[in-house]
């Protein structure tokens with residue numbers, strides 16, 4: 414049997430066209446679907462899916478870009494950490510330009526802080542091995558997909574008995590946020606396109622309790638055009654038939670139980686805590702803190718990172734965008750004061766941010782500016 | 783950060799592997815995904831393989847979709 418070319422096979426134009434046709438046939442009434450994952454937001458634009466959908470369907474971008482949902486105070490804490498003596502901060506590149514109350518990590522770096530972009534938390538561990546005498550602090554920002562990789566780095570540091578590695582954990586988990594979103598004033602969501610990568614780790618079972626309570630159409634989907642269209646078609650059918658179900662349309666990567674090895678690492682290193690989300694306030698048990706058994710790897714315990722909360726940037730409506738109340742079109746700063754080169758809010762910084770996605774594809778989509 | 787593109791494992795040494803993503807080669811960790819072999823397609827996130835793609839499931843999805851476009855005559 415020939416080797417399956419995954420990317421090409423799931424981009425097949427014939428199948429995609431057929432799915433678009435089916436969606437158009439099925440979507441008789443106005444339907445609002447939220448894609449929870451930032452990578453979905455990007456993929457929907459990149460493959461031009463949004464413009465193929467019938468006018469009855471509105472796609473809302475949810476709180477699925479880890480950088481975007483990180484509170485300004487947490488960004489300020491990252492910057493406070495970078496300003497500590499003898500500290501090297503290692504971070505994913507996305508975070509560099511996110512504005513805190515008064516500065517960004519990039520500005521802190523320009524002012525002398527040692528901030529380095531890494532591709533993996535493991536790179537930060539290796540950096541700590543080379544930088545003996547200085548403390549390498551990794552900024553742990555991300556969802557269930559990222560947390561086990563950071564947990565893995567902490568376990569590796571433990572095995573190496575590294576005294577100079579630590580993590581500032583601002584990780585978050587998706588299911589608690591879904592429940593908050595549905596009750597959020599002003600938000601109307603008919604169905605959720607559930608995040609593919611989070612689900613790879615957590616499995617479909619992670620949503621079962623939430624789904625049992627909320628009974629809202631929900632489909633786990635992948636990132637190729639056919640995955641996205643299949644997911645949307647399944648949602649449209651559920652919504653039109655008023656028959657909510659929890660479906661998995663990404664069976665080649667996502668299982669019922671998920672990646673149990675990753676779940677074990679996550680549970681060993683982290684414990685649930687209440688966490689603040691940009692635009693959504695505090696959500697119970699939606700964050701991940703480092704367990705006391707790993708206290709020596711916890712930057713929050715090793716350093717005093719108290720910061721004074723300041724009001725968020727005036728005019729930025731990221732919070733309303735993350736909750737699906739508004740789209741970047743509603744933001745007066747979009748494309749004028751706020752562009753990817755001069756971002757005002759986090760949604761314009763991250764490559765997965767909704768405002769950045771709208772900006773990159775505004776010509777194709779006919780959005781101002 | 784999220785590489786949604788499937789990558790093929792081309793070499794394994796201990797807990798690490800070398801992957802090929804559309805011609806770009808990279809070293810990643812296998813700590814979160816035991817049970818992989820050379821030639822497997824994996825999803826990689828932040829330097830870690832997190833899922834091995836199930837070829838049977840992929841083929842089944844594609845076959846169902848293809849059948850929906852060109853329905854085969856029912857076998858007697």
Ligand code: SF4
Nearest residue numbers: 729730744751758768
């Ligand atoms: S366009 Fe800029 S200012 Fe407006 S919501 Fe997006 S990030 Fe905030």
